[in-house]
Amino acid sequence: MTSAVLNVKIDETLKEKLRHYAQDNDLNLSVATQRLIALAFATEEAGVTGHDVDSQHTEEDTSAFTPKEIKALRKLLKKKK
Template structure:
Protein backbone atom coordinates (compact mmCIF):
# COMPACT_ATOMS: atom_id res chain seq x y z
CA UNK A 1 0.00 0.00 0.00
CA UNK A 2 1.39 3.39 -0.94
CA UNK A 3 1.01 6.41 1.28
CA UNK A 4 -0.01 9.96 0.44
CA UNK A 5 0.11 13.25 2.31
CA UNK A 6 -3.12 15.00 3.25
CA UNK A 7 -2.99 18.49 4.71
CA UNK A 8 -6.13 19.36 6.67
CA UNK A 9 -6.89 22.40 8.77
CA UNK A 10 -8.67 21.47 12.00
CA UNK A 11 -9.14 23.19 15.32
CA UNK A 12 -6.38 22.95 17.90
CA UNK A 13 -8.81 21.29 20.31
CA UNK A 14 -9.62 18.52 17.84
CA UNK A 15 -5.93 17.94 17.15
CA UNK A 16 -5.31 17.63 20.90
CA UNK A 17 -8.15 15.11 21.19
CA UNK A 18 -6.73 13.04 18.32
CA UNK A 19 -3.22 13.22 19.78
CA UNK A 20 -4.53 12.07 23.19
CA UNK A 21 -6.46 9.23 21.54
CA UNK A 22 -3.31 8.18 19.69
CA UNK A 23 -1.25 8.18 22.89
CA UNK A 24 -3.86 6.11 24.73
CA UNK A 25 -3.79 3.52 21.93
CA UNK A 26 0.00 3.56 21.55
CA UNK A 27 -0.25 4.71 17.94
CA UNK A 28 1.13 7.60 15.95
CA UNK A 29 -0.95 10.67 15.19
CA UNK A 30 -0.86 9.74 11.51
CA UNK A 31 -1.96 6.13 12.09
CA UNK A 32 -4.85 7.00 14.39
CA UNK A 33 -6.04 9.74 12.03
CA UNK A 34 -6.05 7.31 9.12
CA UNK A 35 -7.95 4.75 11.19
CA UNK A 36 -10.56 7.29 12.31
CA UNK A 37 -11.07 8.60 8.77
CA UNK A 38 -11.50 5.04 7.47
CA UNK A 39 -14.06 4.24 10.16
CA UNK A 40 -15.98 7.44 9.44
CA UNK A 41 -16.11 6.72 5.70
CA UNK A 42 -17.19 3.13 6.28
CA UNK A 43 -19.96 4.27 8.66
CA UNK A 44 -21.10 6.92 6.18
CA UNK A 45 -21.35 4.33 3.40
CA UNK A 46 -23.16 1.80 5.60
CA UNK A 47 -25.93 4.09 6.83
CA UNK A 48 -26.86 6.62 4.17
CA UNK A 49 -29.36 9.37 4.82
CA UNK A 50 -32.96 8.13 4.71
CA UNK A 51 -34.56 8.52 1.32
CA UNK A 52 -38.03 9.79 0.54
CA UNK A 53 -39.40 6.25 0.56
CA UNK A 54 -37.89 5.57 3.99
CA UNK A 55 -39.78 8.34 5.77
CA UNK A 56 -42.90 7.14 7.57
CA UNK A 57 -45.74 9.62 7.36
CA UNK A 58 -48.42 7.17 8.39
CA UNK A 59 -49.57 9.09 11.44
CA UNK A 60 -49.64 12.56 9.92
CA UNK A 61 -52.86 14.27 9.01
CA UNK A 62 -53.49 17.08 6.60
CA UNK A 63 -55.61 19.89 7.88
CA UNK A 64 -58.81 20.25 5.87
CA UNK A 65 -59.21 23.91 5.01
CA UNK A 66 -62.50 24.94 3.54
CA UNK A 67 -62.55 27.62 0.85
CA UNK A 68 -63.92 31.06 1.66
CA UNK A 69 -67.65 31.42 1.40
CA UNK A 70 -69.20 34.29 -0.62
CA UNK A 71 -69.80 36.39 2.49
CA UNK A 72 -66.12 36.16 3.51
CA UNK A 73 -64.98 37.03 -0.02
CA UNK A 74 -67.20 40.10 -0.02
CA UNK A 75 -65.76 41.22 3.33
CA UNK A 76 -62.21 40.79 2.01
CA UNK A 77 -62.97 42.82 -1.12
CA UNK A 78 -64.42 45.56 1.06
CA UNK A 79 -61.25 45.65 3.20
CA UNK A 80 -59.04 45.76 0.09
CA UNK A 81 -61.01 48.66 -1.37
CA UNK A 82 -60.60 50.65 1.86
CA UNK A 83 -56.79 50.27 1.66
CA UNK A 84 -56.68 51.85 -1.82
Protein backbone atom coordinates in the same frame (compact mmCIF):
# COMPACT_ATOMS: atom_id res chain seq x y z
CA MET B 1 -0.85 0.26 -0.56
CA THR B 2 0.80 3.53 -1.43
CA SER B 3 0.86 6.44 0.97
CA ALA B 4 -0.09 10.02 0.21
CA VAL B 5 0.51 13.19 2.18
CA LEU B 6 -2.52 15.17 3.32
CA ASN B 7 -2.07 18.59 4.88
CA VAL B 8 -5.15 19.90 6.67
CA LYS B 9 -5.85 22.73 9.07
CA ILE B 10 -7.94 21.72 12.08
CA ASP B 11 -8.99 23.36 15.31
CA GLU B 12 -6.38 23.12 18.09
CA THR B 13 -8.83 21.41 20.46
CA LEU B 14 -9.60 18.77 17.84
CA LYS B 15 -5.87 18.17 17.38
CA GLU B 16 -5.49 17.68 21.14
CA LYS B 17 -8.35 15.15 21.14
CA LEU B 18 -6.66 13.33 18.27
CA ARG B 19 -3.33 13.38 20.09
CA HIS B 20 -4.93 11.94 23.24
CA TYR B 21 -6.72 9.27 21.19
CA ALA B 22 -3.44 8.30 19.56
CA GLN B 23 -1.61 8.22 22.88
CA ASP B 24 -4.33 6.15 24.58
CA ASN B 25 -4.23 3.61 21.75
CA ASP B 26 -0.42 3.54 21.39
CA LEU B 27 -0.55 5.01 17.88
CA ASN B 28 1.17 7.89 16.17
CA LEU B 29 -0.90 10.81 14.86
CA SER B 30 -0.73 9.59 11.28
CA VAL B 31 -2.05 6.10 12.04
CA ALA B 32 -4.71 7.42 14.43
CA THR B 33 -5.94 9.94 11.83
CA GLN B 34 -6.05 7.29 9.11
CA ARG B 35 -7.94 4.89 11.39
CA LEU B 36 -10.57 7.48 12.35
CA ILE B 37 -11.10 8.65 8.76
CA ALA B 38 -11.50 5.04 7.59
CA LEU B 39 -13.98 4.40 10.41
CA ALA B 40 -15.99 7.48 9.43
CA PHE B 41 -16.27 6.30 5.84
CA ALA B 42 -17.09 2.73 6.88
CA THR B 43 -19.99 3.84 9.08
CA GLU B 44 -21.24 6.17 6.35
CA GLU B 45 -21.16 3.38 3.77
CA ALA B 46 -22.95 1.03 6.18
CA GLY B 47 -25.75 3.57 6.56
CA VAL B 48 -25.10 4.11 10.27
CA THR B 49 -26.24 7.45 11.61
CA GLY B 50 -25.21 9.32 14.73
CA HIS B 51 -28.58 8.47 16.25
CA ASP B 52 -27.90 4.75 15.80
CA VAL B 53 -24.49 4.98 17.41
CA ASP B 54 -25.23 7.35 20.28
CA SER B 55 -28.58 6.25 21.63
CA GLN B 56 -28.72 2.61 20.60
CA HIS B 57 -32.38 2.98 21.55
CA THR B 58 -31.65 2.71 25.26
CA GLU B 59 -32.56 5.03 28.07
CA GLU B 60 -30.97 5.40 31.47
CA ASP B 61 -33.16 4.69 34.47
CA THR B 62 -32.98 7.85 36.57
CA SER B 63 -35.69 7.01 39.08
CA ALA B 64 -34.93 7.37 42.78
CA PHE B 65 -34.45 4.40 45.08
CA THR B 66 -37.54 2.93 46.65
CA PRO B 67 -37.78 2.88 50.46
CA LYS B 68 -37.18 -0.88 50.36
CA GLU B 69 -33.97 -0.40 48.33
CA ILE B 70 -32.76 2.33 50.71
CA LYS B 71 -33.32 0.04 53.68
CA ALA B 72 -31.35 -2.75 51.96
CA LEU B 73 -28.49 -0.34 51.16
CA ARG B 74 -28.32 0.87 54.76
CA LYS B 75 -28.22 -2.73 55.94
CA LEU B 76 -25.34 -3.49 53.59
CA LEU B 77 -23.43 -0.40 54.69
CA LYS B 78 -23.85 -1.28 58.37
CA LYS B 79 -22.40 -4.76 57.75
CA LYS B 80 -19.24 -3.25 56.20
CA LYS B 81 -18.48 -1.21 59.34
